[in-house]
Amino acid sequence: MAEAHTEVAHKEAGLPQLNIATFEEQVVWLFLTFIVLFVIVSRMVLPRVTKVLEEREERIANDLDTAERLRKDAEDVKNAYEEAVAKARKQAQDTILGAKEKIQADIAKVQAELDADLSAKAAEAEARIAKAREDALASVGDVAAEVAGELVSKLAGLEGDDAAVSKAVKSAMADVKGA
Amino acid sequence: MAGPLEQFEIKPIAEMQVAGIDVSFTNSSLWMVIVVTALTFFLVGGTRKNALVPGRWQAMVEMAYEFIANMVKENVGREGKQYFPFIFTLFMFILGSNLAGMIPYSFTTTSHIIVTFALAAVVFVGVTLIGFAKHGIGFLKLFAPSGVPAPLYILIVPIEVMSYFTRPISLSVRLFANMLAGHIMMKVFAGFIISLGAIGFAGQAAAVLPFAFNIFLTGLEILVAFLQAYVFAILSCIYLHDAMHPAH
Numbered sequence: 001m002a003e004a005h006t007e008v009a010h011k012e013a014g015l016p017q018l019n020i021a022t023f024e025e026q027v028v029w030l031f032l033t034f035i036v037l038f039v040i041v042s043r044m045v046l047p048r049v050t051k052v053l054e055e056r057e058e059r060i061a062n063d064l065d066t067a068e069r070l071r072k073d074a075e076d077v078k079n080a081y082e083e084a085v086a087k088a089r090k091q092a093q094d095t096i097l098g099a100k101e102k103i104q105a106d107i108a109k110v111q112a113e114l115d116a117d118l119s120a121k122a123a124e125a126e127a128r129i130a131k132a133r134e135d136a137l138a139s140v141g142d143v144a145a146e147v148a149g150e151l152v153s154k155l156a157g158l159e160g161d162d163a164a165v166s167k168a169v170k171s172a173m174a175d176v177k178g179a
Numbered sequence: 180m181a182g183p184l185e186q187f188e189i190k191p192i193a194e195m196q197v198a199g200i201d202v203s204f205t206n207s208s209l210w211m212v213i214v215v216t217a218l219t220f221f222l223v224g225g226t227r228k229n230a231l232v233p234g235r236w237q238a239m240v241e242m243a244y245e246f247i248a249n250m251v252k253e254n255v256g257r258e259g260k261q262y263f264p265f266i267f268t269l270f271m272f273i274l275g276s277n278l279a280g281m282i283p284y285s286f287t288t289t290s291h292i293i294v295t296f297a298l299a300a301v302v303f304v305g306v307t308l309i310g311f312a313k314h315g316i317g318f319l320k321l322f323a324p325s326g327v328p329a330p331l332y333i334l335i336v337p338i339e340v341m342s343y344f345t346r347p348i349s350l351s352v353r354l355f356a357n358m359l360a361g362h363i364m365m366k367v368f369a370g371f372i373i374s375l376g377a378i379g380f381a382g383q384a385a386a387v388l389p390f391a392f393n394i395f396l397t398g399l400e401i402l403v404a405f406l407q408a409y410v411f412a413i414l415s416c417i418y419l420h421d422a423m424h425p426a427h
Contacts, residue, residue, distance in 0.1 A: 014184075015184060015187065015359075016184060016187040016188045016189060016291075017187060017290070017291050017292050017293070017355070017359070018292075019189070021201075022189040022205070022207075022291075022293075023293045024200060024201040024202075025189075025201045025202055025203045025204075025205060025207075025208065026189070026205075026207055026208075026288075026291060026293050026294055026297075027293060027294075027297045028200060028201070028202045029202070029204075029205075029207065029208035029211050029212075030211060030288070030294050030297050030298070031297070032211075033208075033211040033212055033214070033215045033272075034215075034268065034272055034298075036215055037215045037218060037219065037268050037271070037272055038264065038265065038268040040219050040222070040223065041222065041264055041267055041268045041271070042264035042265075042268070044222075044223060044226075045222040045223060045226055045240070046244070046263070046264055046267065048226040048229055049226055049240060049241055049244045051229070052226070052229045052230075052231070052233075052237075052241075053241065053244075053245075055231060056231055059231060
């Protein structure tokens with residue numbers, strides 16, 4: 001039947017598209033091939049593409065997360081480093097300052113000790129000098145009396161009384177001191 | 180020489196009948212099988228490795244995927260996701276058939292009104308069924324847009340009903356007519372080249388013009404092949420959107 005229709009139609013003029021006899025098989029094969037393609041596309045192709053696109057998106061998001069995390073880590077490390085440097089600097093300054101103070105204190109102490117020592121020695125020396133002068137002054141009277149006795153005996157030929165001479169010298173010296 | 184309409188002849192390869200239905204394998208069936216085989220090779224081959232960083236082939240498949248996925252998302256909305264495989268198949272099938280028709284001596288299955296009408300009818304019946312399944316009788320609100328003065332409904336409702344029922348016709352005729360006209364034009368100008376070539380040197384020199392025009396037409400037809408597949412798919416999306424949101 002269909003065969004006969006087709007053959008008749010082929011001889012007719014006009015659009016082959018309007019040959020109703022060919023409609024049946026075209027529709028049948030259209031649906032057959034379309035359904036095959038639909039099954040392949042929906043069961044195989046699209047799930048695969050969906051999967052790979054999702055994986056890619058996930059991977060990119062993960063990578064961005066990791067990058068962000070690492071950046072934060074790096075920032076933390078940098079902050080910690082800067083903090084440590086600042087702390088160390090401060091510590092160094094403190095140490096320097098402390099050392100300076102200690103040294104100054106030591107210097108002051110040593111100087112004070114030295115000053116004390118020196119002034120003690122100076123006082124002692126002064127005391128010794130004063131004593132020596134006093135001793136010298138004390139012995140001046142004896143020497144003067146001796147000299148005067150010698151003078152009297154040599155010049156006047158008198159055997160003078162030693163006690164009277166030393167008495168006269170003492171009174172003369174007292175006059176000098178008093179003057 | 181063959182006439183410009185001969186390229187559309189259906190030529191049986193093997194006559195067959197199953198349960199009284201004509202299932203003869205013809206040049207049309209052959210090219211449907213070739214197109215589906217080629218598309219399967221393209222789509223399955225491109226996703227075979229499924230690499231995280233796609234190669235050229237995989238990038239092409241992904242591009243097709245994202246193109247249709249975006250089309251469905253923008254025109255149907257989020258809930259249109261379940262119809263994505265159908266729209267994708269529809270687009271790829273029409274595009275493949277249109278492009279296969281550009282191969283010399285091939286057969287353009289989409290240049291037959293019954294093929295495009297069958298596809299359009301599937302979309303139309305599908306959209307109508309989805310509309311009623313989702314909204315019940317409320318789907319009829321599609322024919323009575325809100326915000327219109329009541330008396331105007333007498334005019335608008337019949338117009339809306341008519342425009343709804345002409346959808347499968349406009350959808351199928353658009354694709355069919357584009358393919359038909361393009362292929363006839365190419366054949367006619369190719370005929371000019373042969374005819375001019377047969378009438379001596381002057382004719383052969385003049386044949387350069389239809390030849391150049393045919394080169395231009397070939398480019399144009401490849402553009403039309405993409406464009407009509409796109410139009411068919413996007414209109415199907417818009418009709419699906421109507422089924423989802425009839426009150427709009």
